[in-house]
């Protein structure tokens with residue numbers, strides 16, 4: 001019998017195992033495929049490429065983890081260059097701070113506003129935003145929030161390809177309380193978004209490592225030496241018994257005082273004897289699917305030196321974005337071959353051949369590129385979780401499971417990137433520790449006499 005059974009060995013599950021080991025808990029980590037999950041650094045023509053994430057939003061907690069893993073010296077930052085949006089065959093530079101990841105409006109928005117990206121009425125709306133109050137709800141779709149604040153043109157011609165490129169999700173479904181809580185709060189208080197961000201210039205520190213994000217995984221593995229790790233069997237069922245939680249994986253039935261699910265609702269085990277939480281999670285946590293193609297070319301292409309990448313409208317171009325991976329990161333020498341990483345979102349089944357055709361057509365039409373020298377394709381059928389409006393009701397329900405010793409992290413809730421996965425894992429470890437303490441004391445009878 002273990003203290004904790006962890007299901008899922010992506011960065012969330014591995015960080016949780018490490019944090020629990022520090023708290024001297026006995027842990028078994030169950031991973032169905034390979035440790036690292038979506039972190040997938042590979043090699044193409046001698047260059048480092050990322051088939052999954054390529055950057056992490058840095059923070060104090062993340063730096064602390066890196067220092068413990070001995071990875072601080074390995075850290076690298078992207079070269080300063082911006083994204084561009086491809087609209088009607090023309091490239092428009094995206095304001096700095098917005099392309100960084102999650103939208104942050106700052107004064108730079110106005111400076112780059114005159115690139116032609118925004119219409120005159122959108123510009124007026126942005127300028128007058130501090131003067132007007134808009135009414136917002138506790139939770140509304142990201143599309144509705146930004147339409148209320150900046151209007152339709154801002155959303156359709158700029159925000160949709162931006163958010164689509166980052167999250168691969170439908171902005172009409174995505175919950176603003178998950179993705180843009182700060183903007184929702186500012187508007188709820190009747191304040192100005194632009195003024196708030198001008199007062200407090202917030203920047204993003206994006207980082208990777210000299211050998212790519214994959215460096216995180218062996219370092220975490222080293223740190224969890226001594227923890228039992230079971231690789232190759234998916235956990236199929238979680239059963240809540242009176243004194244313990246049982247998890248079935250392959251022929252094994254493992255027992256723990258607590259269990260943590262660090263997986264997506266789409267691959268999560270079923271729950272026996274417990275309310276159907278997986279079904280509910282699938283209602284509020286939609287799944288995005290993305291094909292990633294890294295292609296190596298023998299000549300430089302337009303924008304290679306100038307931009308980090310291009311964001312597009314997937315419904316028009318098939319591709320939602322392309323990153324100039326090796327010109328962006330000082331990991332690879334900026335010499336032949338030149339690597340371009342394409343993102344192709346899809347709804348149903350996608351074959352590798354079809355994904356390749358879409359990418360090559362895009363490369364040909366927009367960069368005049370011939371076929372690549374070589375390429376790698378990765379199909380993510382369960383890519384990023386998309387938290388929809390109403391997800392707070394799921395969160396409340398999941399909170400109640402903590403009292404039963406079942407904890408959720410990773411894509412089940414709160415995982416919008418590696419940064420949030422790491423933060424959630426750290427706080428879960430403390431909550432699990434608290435639960436185990438209470439359980440121990442509740443079960444013990446006082447001995448001796450007074």
Ligand SMILES: Cc1cc2nc3c(=O)[nH]c(=O)nc-3n(C[C@H](O)[C@H](O)[C@H](O)COP(=O)(O)OP(=O)(O)OC[C@H]3O[C@@H](n4cnc5c(N)ncnc54)[C@H](O)[C@@H]3O)c2cc1C
Pocket residue numbers: 007008009010011012013030031032033034035036037038039051052053054055056057233234235236262263264267268269290292380382383384409410411415416417418419421
């Ligand atoms: C193409 C792409 C680009 C991205 N870009 C970025 C980026 O630039 N920056 C960023 O911060 N984030 C990015 N992300 C998101 C980031 O990759 C994830 O947020 C993060 O890696 C999630 O880690 P996790 O441990 O929660 O989940 P995962 O990495 O999905 O790990 C879950 C693990 O659980 C295992 N598993 C699942 N079900 C079971 C089961 N029933 N039993 C046993 N094991 C199971 C899986 O095999 C997997 O190893 C990107 C994602 C994709 C797909």
